[in-house]
Every structure is written in C-alpha cells, then in structure tokens.
Amino acid sequence: MNPTSKDASRGIRIKGVSKHYAGTPRPAVDDVSLDIADGEFMTLLGPSGSGKTTILSMLAGFVSVSAGSIEIDGQDVSRLKPHKRDLGVVFQQYALFPHLTVAKNVAFPLQQRKMPKAEIAAKVAETLDLVHLGDYADRLPRQLSGGQQQRVALARAVVYEPRALLMDEPLGALDKRLRDQLQREIARMHRELGMTFIFVTHDQHEALTLSDRIAVFNEGGIEQVGTPADLYERPETLFVAQFLGESTGFRGTVDKAAGILRCGSHALRAPRLDAGLDGAPGVAVVRPERLVLHAEASAVAADHNHIGATITEIVYVGDRHQVGLRFDDGTQGVASHPVGPSLPAMPGERVAVSWDPRHQAIVPDRPGGAATEVVPAGA
Ligand SMILES: Nc1ncnc2c1ncn2[C@@H]1O[C@H](COP(=O)(O)OP(=O)(O)OP(=O)(O)O)[C@@H](O)[C@H]1O
Ligand SMILES: [Mg+2]
Incomplete structure (x- = not known):
C-alpha cells in the first residue's frame, strides 16, 4: 500500500x-x-x-x-x-x-x-x-x-x-x-x-x-x-543496527576529509560520511550477507574494503553457513556464506573478508553500545 x-x-x-x-x-x-x-x-x-x-x-x-x-x-x-x-x-x-x-x-x-x-x-x-x-x-x-x-x-x-x-x-x-x-x-x-x-x-x-x-x-x-x-540497510544508530538483524561493527574514528574510518592500523573506505561525525568515534556496521570471504586478499575488488580474519567457527544453518570471524583489528564478527560454493577456509584458518563500502552504515559510537558484540539471530 x-x-x-x-x-x-x-x-x-x-x-x-x-x-x-x-x-x-x-x-x-x-x-x-x-x-x-x-x-x-x-x-x-x-x-x-x-x-x-x-x-x-x-x-x-x-x-x-x-x-x-x-x-x-x-x-x-x-x-x-x-x-x-x-x-x-x-x-x-x-x-x-x-x-x-x-x-x-x-x-x-x-x-x-x-x-x-x-x-x-x-x-x-x-x-x-x-x-x-x-x-x-x-x-x-x-x-x-x-x-x-x-x-x-x-x-x-x-x-x-x-x-x-x-x-x-x-x-x-x-x-x-x-x-x-x-x-x-x-x-x-x-x-x-x-x-x-x-x-x-x-x-x-x-x-x-x-x-x-x-x-x-x-x-x-x-x-x-x-x-x-531503511532500518536494515541504513541504520542510523548502533542500537538499531544491533536490535534489527545481525551485524559486524568495526569501531574507529571518522576522518571526513579522507573519507575513511580509522580502525587501529586499518583504514576503511567510508564515502558519504555525515559531517557531524567528523573526528568522532564511529562504527562501520556490515550485515553478514554483505561480507565476502576470499582465500587471498589479491582477489578483493580495488574499491572494496577488506580486513584479514581468522575463522572461529562454521555453523551450517540449512539455507547458509554462518561463519564466525575474528578480524585482525580485534573485532568479532559474522559472515553468511551460501551453501552452494565451497568455503575458502576452515575454522582456525585465515581469510580475507571484503565488502562494498556502499553496503556499510557508519553510525556514531555511542557510550554503552557494544559494537563488537554480535547479536545472534532471533535473540
Ligand atoms: N502502570 C504502570 N505504572 C508504573 N510504571 C509502569 C506502568 N506500566 C508500565 N510501566 C513502566 O513503564 C516502562 C515502559 O513499559 P511498557 O509496558 O510500555 O513497555 P513495553 O515496551 O511494552 O515492554 P514489553 O515488551 O515488556 O511489553 C517500564 O519501565 C514499565 O515498568
Ligand atoms: Mg508491552
């Protein structure tokens, strides 16, 4: 309607x-x-x-x-x-x-x-x-x-x-x-x-x-x-991102002039940043189905973000694999991998994880928000 x-x-x-x-x-x-x-x-x-x-x-x-x-x-x-x-x-x-x-x-x-x-x-x-x-x-x-x-x-x-x-x-x-x-x-x-x-x-x-x-x-x-x-793809707060669906949250500091979110030694591309966020703590929120796993970082498209990670677990949930990840910046996250294509690595092994920056949402890192905590589906 x-x-x-x-x-x-x-x-x-x-x-x-x-x-x-x-x-x-x-x-x-x-x-x-x-x-x-x-x-x-x-x-x-x-x-x-x-x-x-x-x-x-x-x-x-x-x-x-x-x-x-x-x-x-x-x-x-x-x-x-x-x-x-x-x-x-x-x-x-x-x-x-x-x-x-x-x-x-x-x-x-x-x-x-x-x-x-x-x-x-x-x-x-x-x-x-x-x-x-x-x-x-x-x-x-x-x-x-x-x-x-x-x-x-x-x-x-x-x-x-x-x-x-x-x-x-x-x-x-x-x-x-x-x-x-x-x-x-x-x-x-x-x-x-x-x-x-x-x-x-x-x-x-x-x-x-x-x-x-x-x-x-x-x-x-x-x-x-x-x-x-709107709420799933473009959450405006950490609370909305975490309450609605699963996500991985990379915490960092926003640099608007450079168009990036600085997470320790990693720089994540962040186009279309909100001016109000410049210099402030921000979180890049990415949904599990937007994360792509690769055996090698060389396979990642040039304009996509990527961070190395170790697979912590793989859970088969029928329509997909739910892949637990520990990223190199310390973030715990979750990716969803289709059941058809084979997985590039097994638990304990290394992968490069990429995503299109257009599919992430940068939200303010408000006190009390636990960005690295993954909210399980249906919790
Ligand atoms: N009659 C009442 N007298 C005093 N406090 C109340 C009363 N009804 C609700 N509250 C308080 O108001 C707040 C909001 O309650 P409300 O029932 O609106 O929440 P809710 O979102 O519907 O929660 P739930 O999902 O558990 O039903 C709570 O802190 C609750 O304790
Ligand atoms: Mg109620």
Whole structure:
C-alpha cells in the first residue's frame, strides 16, 4: 500500500507525547512524535520496557498522556474516553467473552452501537469469512485453538470498521508455526481492509515482514523510523543496527576529509560520511550477507574494503553457513556464506573478508553500545 496516495489530512499524529507514571523515577515514554499515514501498517518495535505498550495504551485512551497530544484525522483525541476514539484493539491475551459463541463475540461491538439485527448478522458473517472462521460461528471460545481465538479477537476488533486497529503483541502467546500463519493472515487483512494498523512487537522478524514502516523504541524514545529496508540497510544508530538483524561493527574514528574510518592500523573506505561525525568515534556496521570471504586478499575488488580474519567457527544453518570471524583489528564478527560454493577456509584458518563500502552504515559510537558484540539471530 502506498500511504501517500491517501488523503494527507487523515491519519494519526502523535505530537510530543510523554508518560510519567506516578511514583516512577523516569518517564516511560519521553517526548515521542510519530505520524502514521491513513492505511499504513506501522510497527512499534523495541525491547521489553521501552514504552511500546504505554504508547499504544495512550493511543487507545486506557492511559492518560502526561504531555503532548494525539490527533486522529485532525481531531485531538487526547482527552476522549476509549470508546469515543473509534479504534479497534487486540492484546496478547484473547479476552473473548467465554460464555458467548464466536458469532456473538463478534456481534457484541455492533449491538453496542445499536446496529439493526439483520445488518449485524450479515456483517458478522462477512467478518468471520475474512478471518476464515465462517464454519466456527456457533462454537464457544474454549472449543477453539489459541490461533483461532486470536482470529476471533481480530474479527471483533475490526467488525465495526474502526479508524485504526491497534495490536499489542497479538501473536505473543502462540507457537512459532501458528505465529507465522497468523502473520500472513494479518498481512492479508491489512491489504483487504485498507485500514491503518498499529502493531506492537519485540520480534524483529515479525516487524520486518509485516510493516510498511517500523518505529524502533529504546528507553521511552524513538531511535529511528523507516521502512524495513531503511532500518536494515541504513541504520542510523548502533542500537538499531544491533536490535534489527545481525551485524559486524568495526569501531574507529571518522576522518571526513579522507573519507575513511580509522580502525587501529586499518583504514576503511567510508564515502558519504555525515559531517557531524567528523573526528568522532564511529562504527562501520556490515550485515553478514554483505561480507565476502576470499582465500587471498589479491582477489578483493580495488574499491572494496577488506580486513584479514581468522575463522572461529562454521555453523551450517540449512539455507547458509554462518561463519564466525575474528578480524585482525580485534573485532568479532559474522559472515553468511551460501551453501552452494565451497568455503575458502576452515575454522582456525585465515581469510580475507571484503565488502562494498556502499553496503556499510557508519553510525556514531555511542557510550554503552557494544559494537563488537554480535547479536545472534532471533535473540
Ligand atoms: N502502570 C504502570 N505504572 C508504573 N510504571 C509502569 C506502568 N506500566 C508500565 N510501566 C513502566 O513503564 C516502562 C515502559 O513499559 P511498557 O509496558 O510500555 O513497555 P513495553 O515496551 O511494552 O515492554 P514489553 O515488551 O515488556 O511489553 C517500564 O519501565 C514499565 O515498568
Ligand atoms: Mg508491552
């Protein structure tokens, strides 16, 4: 979906919003601003305690804002009661009415809105079809699997055609296979409904596969907002580089005039450097699939970066080899090597590791960031 094709006055604007819970030392959410376009799939991604649920709860109206405002389609809703905001909400726990059938659970919000009975029946049937539960209308929640219950919750949240659907880790309680299946269902629902979806997760893979854009949260603030490719290919901070996907980080000092990052005795080519970084500590972040292993440094293209390394381990992970590396500047890293071509060396042996400098991101080396630490996939 292309959000720009929609009416620009519509959408959700979070303007300088903060939340300071009484009796806590720091704000849970600190001056967050984010515009979500009409029809966009926006994911809030971040570690535990970074403020994702707090933001979603303020959007839904379950938690008051301490500062700032929230606008929906140009209307300030910051002080409106939850049911006046016209938003659908799904949480990790299904929270269905246990004594009502599937159809009655889904009908409930329509009855509350006093929709005529015949229209309710038609709308419930249509929405159950949307979540592929047309044959389950008369079952009780306890007669359904976890994935089916969550689909009922999704149906109940969208049946009255709210302005947006807010979801807080809706797949968190499901096993991996069901999770993957429901991810595809949610993506399809988004396409079919054209509704704004705001989705909270701490699962990077889920965020990358589902979203139009992702906002990465860290300690109550947003580190970076962008498309999945923006965040993966062009992270702006060490936190984003490490939280989203695996990477190797070469620490050094930026020399803008020379267009390099100096890492000990190594000089890495770094075109397109940010002026603000000149003379400052920086980290060259490279994704595993961008690193190429060679038996000899003479095989490396002249305009590519390369550093010698010793292979520490080779792990076969089915679709590729994951190659652990100890680089000559002391950096620990990881490369991904395709399973087809043979590996140029074995553990304990030397390789030259190269990459195209256009495929690295130079980010500020902020205190606390552990650039040389490789974050394993799925951690
Ligand atoms: N009702 C509350 N009262 C006081 N502090 C709270 C309350 N709810 C959350 N917090 C604190 O606010 C911070 C952000 O919490 P929040 O639940 O928004 O994080 P989260 O990103 O959703 O984390 P998780 O991934 O674990 O769900 C945390 O430090 C948390 O302890
Ligand atoms: Mg949460």
